[in-house]
Amino acid sequence: MPSPHRTLRGPALSPGAAAPTPGAAALLRWDDALIEIDAQGAITAIGPAPADCPVPTTHPDCVLLPGLVDTHLHFPQTRVIGSASGPLLEWLERSVFPEEARFAEVAYAAEVAREFCDALIAQGTTCAAIYGSSHPVASAVLFAELERRGLRATLGPALMDRNAPNEVLLEASAALDACAALVERWHGCDRGRLRVSIVPRFALSCTTPLMRGAADLAAQHGLWIQTHIAENHGEIAATAAAFPDARDYLAVYEEHGLVGARTILAHCIWLSDSEWDRVASADATVAHCPDSNFFLGSGRMTLGRATTRGIRVGLGTDIGAGRSFSVRRIAASAYDNALVVGDPVDAERLLWLATTGGARALGLGDVVGRLAPGFDADIIAVPRPRVDDAGLVDALLFRHDAPPVAATYVRGTRLA
Ligand SMILES: [Zn+2]
Structure with a gap:
């Protein structure tokens, strides 16, 4: 296995492969995800970080989402x-x-x-x-x-x-x-x-x-x-x-x-x-x-x-x-x-x-928009609202006073 160019770690949320339907959860959630990204900026793996993971949380107090x-x-x-x-x-x-x-x-x-x-x-x-x-x-x-x-x-x-x-x-x-x-x-x-x-x-x-x-x-x-x-x-x-x-x-x-x-x-x-x-x-x-x-x-x-x-x-x-x-x-x-x-x-x-x-x-449904292997690592770190897990997505979208994102990545490169 080639070693990843970059690894991001933290709580993460992403749409899955299926479109959402009423009453069916459309999002995948990880309490502590490890996302591995290759030199071209594509995600090669995403999964739960192991208990003894040496990688520190990349953006403390944030949630990782697709860009x-x-x-x-x-x-x-x-x-x-x-x-x-x-x-x-x-x-x-x-x-x-x-x-x-x-x-x-x-x-x-x-x-x-x-x-x-x-x-x-x-x-x-x-x-x-x-x-x-x-x-x-x-x-x-x-x-x-x-x-x-x-x-x-x-x-x-x-x-x-x-x-x-x-x-x-x-x-x-x-x-x-x-x-x-x-x-x-x-x-x-x-x-x-x-x-x-x-x-x-x-x-x-x-x-x-x-x-x-x-x-x-x-x-x-x-x-x-x-x-x-x-x-x-x-x-x-x-x-x-x-x-x-x-x-x-x-x-x-x-x-x-x-x-x-x-x-x-x-x-x-x-x-x-x-x-x-x-x-x-x-x-x-x-x-x-x-x-x-x-x-x-x-x-x-x-x-x-x-x-x-x-x-x-x-x-x-x-x-x-x-x-x-x-x-x-x-x-x-x-x-x-x-x-x-x-x-x-x-x-x-x-x-x-x-x-x-x-x-x-925009014709990019196989390229971006999800955190999944094969997708480009266009990822954002959003400050996590103080709310329980059940209310997390509502709070991420509907709190007008929320601060801007903490970090924005395209193909695994942080933009500034
Ligand atoms: Zn217009």
């Missing part, structure tokens, strides 16, 4: 978090577009990229699906920072060629050429830790040639597609007016070749049954962003409409309409959201969504 997965957030909105200028379309105009325009400047983008990565690491987010601004250079700057800091991410510039100020628009062919250059430089970097995705912001901001070209580029390179759908009534009405021949919102994306098993759809609040059925049959995935939905007054997505159809769902902070980089905080918001819609969800299922569920929604 958290954020399936939807916006890099260039880092500095407009908390702007109460909604609803959606007004918020974009008043708060978002003026800020995103600043990302044409490399020095500004670089400064915010450092803050952005600091915030992810501090909250234990090891993997994120990120929208850039429309400026390809800002995405290149963020890729360089993500590479340096060791985070795992999927990222692309937000594609926009209409219905916004000129400073945040980029004409279709220039935008797609820039995406192709980003693919060349960054896609698959560090054994797949970084991936380029294709990000038509939403149908309202994209012409038909841009959406068609985006779909072609994604198909050509096997890239993931990220977009927004059915967030807000004003947005839905404007989309219907802009695409009068489409039968509904999802059809706009379907007709442009943007809906498939590598498509992440954010929000999905107001989808019809037909649209939900088609999301399921396309095997597209959903980023559930309840805190953002509360803050912009967008509405409530009913989680069960996705999960009962077998649709892959992850949690999204949706920075900066969401008010926190903490995926744990978003899990608490998802709990509240589920109560409001009368379809409650428990903490174990939410922890599953925040880890394995998010990983599956």
Whole structure:
């Protein structure tokens, strides 16, 4: 047996192989686990530490969990978090577009990229699906920072060629050429830790040639597609007016070749049954962003409409309409959201969504999201709340005053 590159020891919690079902425990628990990690950063073994184990507890008073997965957030909105200028379309105009325009400047983008990565690491987010601004250079700057800091991410510039100020628009062919250059430089970097995705912001901001070209580029390179759908009534009405021949919102994306098993759809609040059925049959995935939905007054997505159809769902902070980089905080918001819609969800299922569920929604379900042999050692150490074992998962997710994580590891390397 090769000796491990690194060993972590401590109480641990992880989703098991099976998805949680009502009443069935979905999490594996170890009172004192020993996790062995090889030189490539993969977990080779996890099990109870022996009584005479010479390895000290790595992070005293903490619980080890899989790293958290954020399936939807916006890099260039880092500095407009908390702007109460909604609803959606007004918020974009008043708060978002003026800020995103600043990302044409490399020095500004670089400064915010450092803050952005600091915030992810501090909250234990090891993997994120990120929208850039429309400026390809800002995405290149963020890729360089993500590479340096060791985070795992999927990222692309937000594609926009209409219905916004000129400073945040980029004409279709220039935008797609820039995406192709980003693919060349960054896609698959560090054994797949970084991936380029294709990000038509939403149908309202994209012409038909841009959406068609985006779909072609994604198909050509096997890239993931990220977009927004059915967030807000004003947005839905404007989309219907802009695409009068489409039968509904999802059809706009379907007709442009943007809906498939590598498509992440954010929000999905107001989808019809037909649209939900088609999301399921396309095997597209959903980023559930309840805190953002509360803050912009967008509405409530009913989680069960996705999960009962077998649709892959992850949690999204949706920075900066969401008010926190903490995926744990978003899990608490998802709990509240589920109560409001009368379809409650428990903490174990939410922890599953925040880890394995998010990983599956990003096509990484065999790579991260669990503490198990063969999975990459993306692990966080979370200060253990003072609570008995029965209440541990609730307390890990639902105590807003909990301190940030004590340590964040990707492939067994501690990030700073
Ligand atoms: Zn968003």
